[in-house]
Amino acid sequence: MYQKISKTLIGAAAVAALLGSAATAQDMRAWNIHSDGHPNTAAMDRFAELVAENTGGAVTVEVFHGGVLGSQPDALEQVQLGAIDVGNFNLGPIGPIVQEANLVSLPFIFRDVPHMFRVLDGEAGDIVAAGMADAGILPIAWFDAGARSFYNNTGPINSPDDVAGMRIRVMNNDLFTGMVDAMGGNGTPLAFSEVYTSLRTGVVDGAENNFPSFLNVAHYEVAGYYSLSEHLIIPECICINTGVFNGLSEEVQAQVVAAAEEAALYQRELWAVASEAARAEVEAAGVVVNMIEDKGPFQAAMAPVYEEYLAANPDMAELVAIAQATE
Numbered sequence: 486m487y488q489k490i491s492k493t494l495i496g497a498a499a500v501a502a503l504l505g506s507a508a509t510a511q512d513m514r515a516w517n518i519h520s521d522g523h524p525n526t527a528a529m530d531r532f533a534e535l536v537a538e539n540t541g542g543a544v545t546v547e548v549f550h551g552g553v554l555g556s557q558p559d560a561l562e563q564v565q566l567g568a569i570d571v572g573n574f575n576l577g578p579i580g581p582i583v584q585e586a587n588l589v590s591l592p593f594i595f596r597d598v599p600h601m602f603r604v605l606d607g608e609a610g611d612i613v614a615a616g617m618a619d620a621g622i623l624p625i626a627w628f629d630a631g632a633r634s635f636y637n638n639t640g641p642i643n644s645p646d647d648v649a650g651m652r653i654r655v656m657n658n659d660l661f662t663g664m665v666d667a668m669g670g671n672g673t674p675l676a677f678s679e680v681y682t683s684l685r686t687g688v689v690d691g692a693e694n695n696f697p698s699f700l701n702v703a704h705y706e707v708a709g710y711y712s713l714s715e716h717l718i719i720p721e722c723i724c725i726n727t728g729v730f731n732g733l734s735e736e737v738q739a740q741v742v743a744a745a746e747e748a749a750l751y752q753r754e755l756w757a758v759a760s761e762a763a764r765a766e767v768e769a770a771g772v773v774v775n776m777i778e779d780k781g782p783f784q785a786a787m788a789p790v791y792e793e794y795l796a797a798n799p800d801m802a803e804l805v806a807i808a809q810a811t812e
């Protein structure tokens with residue numbers, strides 16, 4: 486008798502659990518521009534694993550690597566619409582959508598990567614995150630993306646004058662075209678996926694990125710001079726559609742955030758190793774990497790970029806001041 490009841494109960498409980506999970510299970514689609522071998526790809530796979538683990542399968546994440554769900558500007562729009570749930574995004578292309586996010590796209594705004602993280606972890610970071618959340622792109626963890634430097638197929642860049650006359654590919658953001666134009670170059674926004682061919686066929690003379698991306702998409706094969714200008718230190722996020730996130734129970738929200746934070750810690754560890762390794766690998770392949778002893782002239786050349794930007798966006802002055810005053 487007992488046995489019969491308990492069997493029935495167990496059966497009923499199992500059916501209820503199945504129904505329950507079918508009713509609440511949420512399958513998320515995740516965007517990632519990078520391919521195998523890039524640290525962010527491993528970190529996004531880890532994020533998916535951790536989400537499944539932490540939520541006991543109530544939420545699953547399928548990561549689409551290699552930008553197959555679209556270019557970064559398109560994917561950001563898809564996240565806003567909820568057609569893509571989550572992804573690893575660079576804050577550069579978020580600037581045209583979220584004014585506050587442009588803080589991190591001002592050339593030389595940060596002294597180094599630790600300074601960038603201190604700003605993100607402080608009041609300015611809260612303001613940036615709130616602006617992004619309002620636009621439907623909620624950051625739940627921050628990735629390290631090192632510093633971006635110029636590379637080209639003509640010769641080493643040592644001063645802003647060396648950039649004059651060069652057509653340089655930039656990410657989609659007027660601040661970046663303005664940055665190159667301020668040195669007398671021609672800033673050219675192109676999708677990441679088009680850069681290799683554009684360099685090879687001479688549509689552009691150069692581009693700018695960090696070492697892991699320069700290596701991963703083989704730009705080093707078609708641009709043999711990498712000059713350590715380190716003009717942009719832009720963080721990346723795991724960002725999720727705000728409405729999708731708000732639709733989760735508080736418990737599941739905490740589990741998803743914990744997964745993102747752990748994946749971000751993993752990403753930062755991988756990043757440190759990958760940056761060194763990528764530099765060594767491109768140098769071994771023949772790329773000439775040059776230090777720029779004095780970055781002062783590059784910084785000075787950015788004065789009109791700041792002036793024009795702040796004249797057009799006076800609301801941003803306070804945020805810029807907070808970042809600059811952050812120790």
Ligand code: BDP
Nearest residue numbers: 518557575656677694695698
């Ligand atoms: C890489 C970023 C990626 C950008 C790409 C680019 O991780 O998000 O799309 O640069 O230059 O470093 O477009």
